[in-house]
Amino acid sequence: MGGLTVPGAWLRARLTTRTAETATARTLVFSVPDWPGHLAGQHVDVRLTADDGYQAVRSYSLSAPAGEGVAISVQPVPDGEVSPYLAQELPVGADVQLRGPLGGWFVWRPESPDPVLLVAGGSGVAPLMAMLRARERSGAATPFRLVYSLREPGQRWFRDDLDRYAGRDGGADVHYVYTRVSPDGVVRPAGRLAAADLSAPGWLPQDRPLCFVCGPTGFVEHAANLLVGLGHDAGRIRTERFG
Template sequence: MTAGPWRRARLTDRFPETATACTLVLSAPGWPGHLAGQHVDVRLRDGAGYQAVRSYSLSAPSADGVRISVQPVPGGEVSSYLAHVLPVGAEVELRGPLGGWFVWHPERRDPVLLLAGGSGVAPLMAMLRAREHTLDPPPFRLVYSLRDAAQRWFAADLDRLSAQDDRVDITYVYTRTVPAGHPRPAGRLTTADIDTPRWQAGDRPLCFVCGPTAFVEHAANLLVKAGHDASRIRTERFG
């Protein structure tokens, strides 16, 4: 899939996801649309010749517009600028959408198992949101691994989806600090977290795994050891 041309995009809104991370809503005239799971390149330029390009997952489907969710990286000038400095009304450049493998096609009817590590939940959230725009959608399960409850992205949407749709199952795996009343002790993802009734290898879910490289390798290995067909496991990693 070709990257396509650079397009001007204007920041129309920004809202927080955690104390540091946020979602940017962009208006991009001529945007061709995208599939849940795709990403974009974002380019910043100034009049002195400086330019920087970074890739970000789209955290919403086309029906909800162009949105990227950004976690500032320590020492990362682009992520910090986008998250906290770029003023509403300012322009950036976008190229994309990019990626054709790590995508969910809404016409598919396979059950979908999503495994997210930290900010890797962004493209998986796009899939959950795309599901809402689909007639008679398949069941989805999200297993979301994060350090503590304060790091939870898309909290309002995840709570709403979990409460209103009994075919959406959302499980949290806290690796450092567990909120009061949570049934699972702190610790990294295990086979017991993913190999549950209705989501086992014999149920043949389409699996999407996204997060830091170490998380993705660990989660994908758990799936394979649990008997899932490797051809039905799709991964996206960063860092």
């Protein structure tokens, strides 16, 4: 099975670029000469080593598909040990260690013909973005819809690519759910993800979409329950939860 590699050794990974997604979140792209490739949706272990030999490891979803570098997108957690260092301090040109790719379940393969419904809560958009980008890269015409729940417009990640996908020729349906503050001109009142947000022609239960839900635990529980309640087959809903 493609992508189901045994994640053996720790690989040297050099930070090549760090770009801002929001005021605080950053996407880090690493150059990893020995990277075996990955499937959209997989994650990676990142290992940091202090001068005294202390090591810390955290898992991050890959936010870009194979062929576009090894990219992770990091929301720094207040008082976190690893995420503020990655988002703010690790110098471009410096090395960390990576192990992966990991996870063979929450993945999208370009040869899959089924419509895809992506449901993101906050930073849970990262692995779903890898799927959108893998779709574009493969040239697949698979119908994709992203439902992206976020607090307010300033929290939106991957703006350029998402605006392009949502544009006339982008070919993907992008629907925002602002839970606290909606931007000007958006009709939907700010509020929690609802069944209506998940119901769109082309991605209804009878269309048998493959559903990927990623975000904080409470969000994923809520979104997956809504999908089951709408009549989606539980076996076609894949979830990944943070925190």
